[in-house]
Amino acid sequence: MIDKSSPLPIYYQLEELIKKQIETGELEPGDALPSEREYSETYQISRMTVRQAVNQLVQNGMLYRQQGKGTFVAERKIEKQLLGLTSFTEDMQGRGVQTSSDVVEFNIVLANAYIAGQMQLKKKDPVYEIKRIRLAENTPMAYEITYLPATLLNGLTKEAAAQSIYRYIEQHLNSPIGQAKQTIEASAADDVEAEYLQIAKGSPILLIERNTRLKDGTPVELAKSVYRADRYKFKVDISR
Amino acid sequence: MIDKSSPLPIYYQLEELIKKQIETGELEPGDALPSEREYSETYQISRMTVRQAVNQLVQNGMLYRQQGKGTFVAERKIEKQLLGLTSFTEDMQGRGVQTSSDVVEFNIVLANAYIAGQMQLKKKDPVYEIKRIRLAENTPMAYEITYLPATLLNGLTKEAAAQSIYRYIEQHLNSPIGQAKQTIEASAADDVEAEYLQIAKGSPILLIERNTRLKDGTPVELAKSVYRADRYKFKVDISR
DNA sequence: TTTATATAGTTGTCTATACCACTAGTCATA
DNA sequence: TATGACTAGTGGTATAGACAACTATATAAA
Numbered sequence: 001m002i003d004k005s006s007p008l009p010i011y012y013q014l015e016e017l018i019k020k021q022i023e024t025g026e027l028e029p030g031d032a033l034p035s036e037r038e039y040s041e042t043y044q045i046s047r048m049t050v051r052q053a054v055n056q057l058v059q060n061g062m063l064y065r066q067q068g069k070g071t072f073v074a075e076r077k078i079e080k081q082l083l084g085l086t087s088f089t090e091d092m093q094g095r096g097v098q099t100s101s102d103v104v105e106f107n108i109v110l111a112n113a114y115i116a117g118q119m120q121l122k123k124k125d126p127v128y129e130i131k132r133i134r135l136a137e138n139t140p141m142a143y144e145i146t147y148l149p150a151t152l153l154n155g156l157t158k159e160a161a162a163q164s165i166y167r168y169i170e171q172h173l174n175s176p177i178g179q180a181k182q183t184i185e186a187s188a189a190d191d192v193e194a195e196y197l198q199i200a201k202g203s204p205i206l207l208i209e210r211n212t213r214l215k216d217g218t219p220v221e222l223a224k225s226v227y228r229a230d231r232y233k234f235k236v237d238i239s240r
Numbered sequence: 241m242i243d244k245s246s247p248l249p250i251y252y253q254l255e256e257l258i259k260k261q262i263e264t265g266e267l268e269p270g271d272a273l274p275s276e277r278e279y280s281e282t283y284q285i286s287r288m289t290v291r292q293a294v295n296q297l298v299q300n301g302m303l304y305r306q307q308g309k310g311t312f313v314a315e316r317k318i319e320k321q322l323l324g325l326t327s328f329t330e331d332m333q334g335r336g337v338q339t340s341s342d343v344v345e346f347n348i349v350l351a352n353a354y355i356a357g358q359m360q361l362k363k364k365d366p367v368y369e370i371k372r373i374r375l376a377e378n379t380p381m382a383y384e385i386t387y388l389p390a391t392l393l394n395g396l397t398k399e400a401a402a403q404s405i406y407r408y409i410e411q412h413l414n415s416p417i418g419q420a421k422q423t424i425e426a427s428a429a430d431d432v433e434a435e436y437l438q439i440a441k442g443s444p445i446l447l448i449e450r451n452t453r454l455k456d457g458t459p460v461e462l463a464k465s466v467y468r469a470d471r472y473k474f475k476v477d478i479s480r
Numbered sequence: 481t482t483t484a485t486a487t488a489g490t491t492g493t494c495t496a497t498a499c500c501a502c503t504a505g506t507c508a509t510a
Numbered sequence: 511t512a513t514g515a516c517t518a519g520t521g522g523t524a525t526a527g528a529c530a531a532c533t534a535t536a537t538a539a540a
Contacts, residue, residue, distance in 0.1 A: 009493060029457060035520060046495045048288075051521085059299060061419070064455055067521045068502035074418075075457025178314075179301070186426035186444040186469035204426040204444050216304075217269060217315025229426035249523060275490060286525045291491090307491045308532035 002043045010045055014053035022062060022073055032070040033063065097136045104196075105131040106158045108150050115147050118211055119219045126150040130161050133196055134225075141232055143196040144225040152220065166212075169220050177220070180212040184234060193226050204229035242283045250285055254293035262302060262313055273303065273311040337376045344436075345371035346398045348390050355387050358451055359459045366390040370401050373436055374465075381471050383436040387462040406452075409460050418455035424448050424474060433466045444469035 002013050021027040033039075036054065040047040054071060057063040065071045110124040119127070127147045134142040146165060148156065153172060160168045170177060185207045194201040205226050212221040227234075242253050261267040276294070280287040294311060297303040305311045350364040359367070367387045374382040386405065388396065393412060400408045410417060425447045434441040445466050452461040467474075 011493075037520085046497095048496085049494060052493085054521095065521060066503085068504080068519080070503095070520060072456075074455065075453065182475065184424055184446070184474040185472070186446040186467075188428075188444050204428050206424070206426045213315065227426075232425070234424040235422065251523075277490085286527095288526090289524060292523085305491060306533085308489085308534080310490060310533095 002045065004045075010043075011049050011052040011056070014039070014043070014045075014050065015056050018053065018057060019062065027073050029073050029075045031073045033072065035070060100135045100138070101162050102133040102135065103130060103158050103162050104133060105129065106161060111147075115222060118222050119147065119149055121149060128153065128156055128161075130165075132161070136231075139231070140197050140228070142225050142227045143193055144223055146224075147222040148220065152218075165221070173214065173220070177212060178214050178216070180210055182211075183209045186229070189226070197226065197228050199228060199230075206232060206234065208234070242285065244285075250283075251289050251292040251296070254279065254283070254285075254290065255296050258293065258297060259302065267313050269313050269315045271313045272309075273313070275310060340375045340378070341402050342373040342375065343370060343398050343402050344373060345369065346401060351387075355462060358462050359387065359389055361389060368393065368396055368401075370405075372401070376471075379471070380437050380468070382465050382467045383433055384463055384465040386464075388460065392458075392460065405461070413454065413460070417460070418453055418457070420450055420452040422448060422450045426469070429466070437466065437468050439468060439470075446472060446474065448474070 001017055002010060004010065006013065018027070018033070027033065033054075034042070036047050036050045039045070039050040054063060054065075058065060058071075061074055063071055064074050107129045108126050109129045111119065111121050111127045113123055115121070115127060116123045116125060121127070128150050130146045130148070132144050132146065133140050134144055146161075148165070148169075150156075153169065155172070156168065166177060187205055187207050188202045189197065189199055189205045191201055193205060194203065197205070199205075206229055208223075208225040208227065210221070210223045210225070211219060212223075213219050241257055242250060244250060246253065258267070258273070267273065273294075274282070276287050276290045279285070279290040294303060294305075298305060298311075301314055303311055304314050347369045348366050349369045351359065351361050351367045353363055355361070355367060356363045356365060361367070368390050370386045370388070372384050372386065373380050374384055386401075388405070388409075390396075393409065395412070396408065406417060427445055427447050428442045429437065429439055429445045431441055433445060434443065437445070439445075446469055448463075448465040448467065450461070450463045450465070451459060452463075453459050
């Protein structure tokens with residue numbers, strides 16, 4: 001099961017092995033794992049290496065330890081990651097729902113004070129302003145205005161914007177997306193929003209503003225989304 | 241700086257030391273940390289112990305590593321934790337806002353199918369049903385209905401419910417709260433909600449349903465909260 | 481000037497070992 | 511019966527050292 005000559009790290013192999021055992025049900029929530037010393041002897045690896053594997057899984061919540069007792073399989077989390085929250089595309093595709101985007105506007109504009117502040121730009125720096133309608137199985141779900149720093153992401157096309165913008169960012173900058181800060185509030189649809197979302201003016205809507213940054217802190221996106229309240233619930237999993 | 245005879249683990253002491261240096265600005269975002277070997281020699285501790293300290297901080301996003309280059313201070317996150325999201329009390333108190341609760345109802349009722357399903361109880365099992373108005377500086381912010389399993393938390397009083405229910409749960413069960421699953425949606429206030437929140441019927445509101453569990457997966461709370469949309473925004477920080 | 485090549489320094493992985501702290505059960509004692 | 515001491519097993523902390531993988535810089539060769 002563990003191949004010491006593999007280029008893959010041993011702790012990673014053990015980690016995947018335990019993960020698989022949990023996924024297949026060989027290890028069920030509440031079950032005790034073999035002790036660290038047992039793993040150590042079974043696979044002829046150091047206990048520290050075992051701990052490194054287990055640490056990863058404790059960290060992401062699949063296992064938990066109790067000193068003096070053992071290590072146990074945690075209740076599985078409903079959603080694997082918080083990932084799905086960030087991106088409409090990923091969220092819907094994760095559920096097997098066909099998604100698409102209608103790009104209704106695609107401009108380069110000058111940043112106002114608020115946008116500049118959030119994106120750490122100077123006022124009047126150029127930014128892409130992209131207005132999209134997000135569809136799930138051809139039903140309008142959200143209306144979204146996205147701002148992207150034009151100097152950083154030059155060459156962005158309307159076609160790329162109709163796909164996943166995140167993918168474009170990660171590939172173009174060759175740098176992973178790190179964190180997003182989101183604000184969620186409730187409101188009532190105004191004329192424009194009502195029209196795009198095909199709902200009555202004054203209907204309840206979810207307003208979500210998202211500020212996305214790379215791992216090194218560089219802001220790469222500011223997006224304001226308007227979701228139909230009757231079609232969209234927002235799920236968050238939190239663990240302490 | 242590092243006291244080897246202290247009962248506090250060395251890795252923890254080093255972790256706190258680095259944290260403090262970041263908080264005081266001695267280490268700024270983007271700065272490189274001293275190398276692991278340097279820490280090791282400076283404090284006469286093992287490099288593995290240094291790594292353990294740094295690992296913690298990488299894990300929670302304060303530092304990031306680049307193989308071959310070094311370890312660097314990450315851009316600081318806006319909110320320290322996702323913690324504040326879960327609990328109205330902790331959230332507000334974190335901002336230095338005085339909070340209180342009016343318990344308007346305190347009953348033991350029998351679980352209906354939905355509640356039983358979410359709480360992993362049988363239908364008609366007894367549950368506390370607590371209806372509270374959440375106030376921030378004496379202004380109504382939310383109306384909340386909380387269900388708690390009565391057999392697990394017997395002895396809960398109206399007075400304890402007026403304080404933080406979470407504190408009661410953790411102390412009574414002597415077990416830490418692990419995760420919460422939240423659903424957020426927008427809606428319009430009905431008669432009852434409008435009255436409690438002192439807003440007009442039909443005003444936009446945020447509906448938040450929260451299902452809280454212990455680390456071992458035991459459900460301990462199901463809460464439905466209604467927030468005034470004009471007084472409450474919901475903030476989420478997500479990191480990949 | 482450009483292109484390899486070495487080299488020093490960094491984090492990544494892994495070992496073997498040791499002792500501490502905590503849990504749960506056993507067993508002797510009061 | 512109840513209490514306390516003991517013991518085996520668990521995870522928690524820590525050490526010292528080794529080699530691999532990667533990055534940047536300096537140096538030598540084309």
